[in-house]
Amino acid sequence: MTTNHLDASQFTQHQQFDTDIVIIGSGAGGGIAAEQLAQAGVKVLLLEEGAYYSRDDFVMQERWAYPNLYQEGAARKTRDQAIGILQGRTVGGSTTVNWTTSIRTPQPTLNYWHSEFGLNFTGDNDLTPYFAKAEQRLNIHPWPIPPNANNAKLQQGCEQLGWQYSVINRNVNGCANLGYCGMGCPINAKQSMLVSTIPAALALGATLISRISVRQLHWQGNSITSLTAVPVDQYFQPRTDIKISIRAKHYIVAAGAIGSPALLLRSNLPDPSGRLGKHTYLHPTVISGAVFDEAINGHSGAPQSIYSDQFVWPDNSEQAGFKLEVPPLHPVLMATKLIGHGEAHAALMQQFNHLQVTIALLRDGFHPQSQGGTVQLDDAQQPVLDYPISDYLWQGMRQALLAMAELQFAAGAKQVLPIHHDAKLYRSWAEAKTAIQSLPMQKLKQTVVSAHVMGGCNMSADPAKGVVDQNGRHHQLQNLSVFDGSILPTSLGANPQLTIYALVWRNCQQLISML
């Protein structure tokens, strides 16, 4: 570990720091910002609630990875427990644990932002050069190795049905095709913030403080004056015995799309648009399992190497679009998501190596009936997301279950199991189709998960329609920026990391030119 790293849990007395720029959060947004600003020669202090681990800590076991690398032990849920949320909480944020899929922002999403939020990413504001810079910096390329069987079935199903599919671009360098990206890369092949921009920023003189939770931004007039933070304990719960005060010229909030709005809400920042903590999007995701005769071994090999955009942009705007991908299959992830209990569950688990799993990520935020969720604060001032699921989304999920079952049978599945608590293994596409059409689409019956949290501090040209402007600058507070997925005004219809890298890279250039 570098000498530029401080572990706040080791502090024994109150602390005070002064810096040019403080960055709260070290994920896709904070990581890019740290390197850009350190390169510009300003004094950077990077704060992270999680711990600073390195490859030797990544033991490829879920029982270590989930409590130590994920928000709420990977058991984060929406308020009504209906949606499980996977989100990183460690140095590097979700980039340390994501599945490496790197996709540029889809053009229809940018078009929608232009028409609805006045955000113009053309001409001088074109993101293309920033996508290219991020792709070069993080070694993002199409995956050249044949897909593992789990992804290959997605490809084969698409080929059989004539559906669109693409090979995924991944941010890896020297990847050994292990399949354990979600537990931290044990060989530093994944070009997460942990191994790329953060070490570079530290080498340029930036300081990292880990195991620190920022509780409040203090403000006066149109400026942030300081922030207050506390160390976290061994379970990452905020402590109350030690106080850390930090003063900076400029404050960058990059605590993720649940953490950032929560911090702004705790700080009672001005919110004239009424949109702070609102319109949080999840790419609500439904799951379909399939049993194959041959071994799939979905735990082994690059977790995501094929996707299908066949259904992301349906012609009928009343239908929710969804993207098809696959997840890695590991024992805890499987056991907690497979349905049933007792013998039925045990029998499914015994087919572990023969299960193929497809997921459908719904593109939320593009329809009047899809206005997202709301970040709220609980009694301990910790965030909890309320995300009601509308009938529009439920119907989209049913369409997604149908598409996945059709695809899996087309790829040669023997049986298909929609992950819905009233479903069972179906032996043919016809049987599955009839059954899925009558499944009750209700919370807790229908399993819904998310690995992409977006929005809550959305950008907009008009201060009446957002929290920050197109450059991520807060509309009301002159020395505050939000540089993370919370600025997205809708979901993306694509995995978010590359969008965040490019937007933040561009926003940093704007910020540096104005400092």
Place this chain on the structure above:
Amino acid sequence: MDRRQFIFSGIALAASASLGISLWQHSLQPDTDNRHWVLAALLPALLYGVLPQDPTLAQQQIARTQQAVSDFMPYLPLRQQQELHQLFNLLANRLSQLGLTGQISDLPELSVMQRLELLQRWRDSYLSLLQQAYHGLRELLYGAYYGQSEHWQALAYTAPRFR
């Protein structure tokens, strides 16, 4: 207080009134004995079909899973920890258990099949509280069990070792 806490509180208050003690005040506090007692009763049902036939081996797996639950819970938000403490405490109390299970017998006195039926009733309950209890416990306990490499034999899965 949200709806879930409200219903839990109602069950706890009803039991408190019957017992003349302040169960509600204590119900949010962690009680290791209550947690172990409830898990020892529910795990053999939830894991029916995967626990070894040999009682000693089965007991070892249950104990390991209980320990994994204890190790994991402090990472949850305090709000969720309190809900789980309350659920374990209520299930360990005969009168409040009646409100949650409809059974006057203590959980360990029920057969494994009766315990499975109980889980099924929670799953299908019209009360979202009981549905949440089912899904919350299910995820916590399956995560704890299948997180242990000693329990992977049935999956024919071994994690790679290259270091």
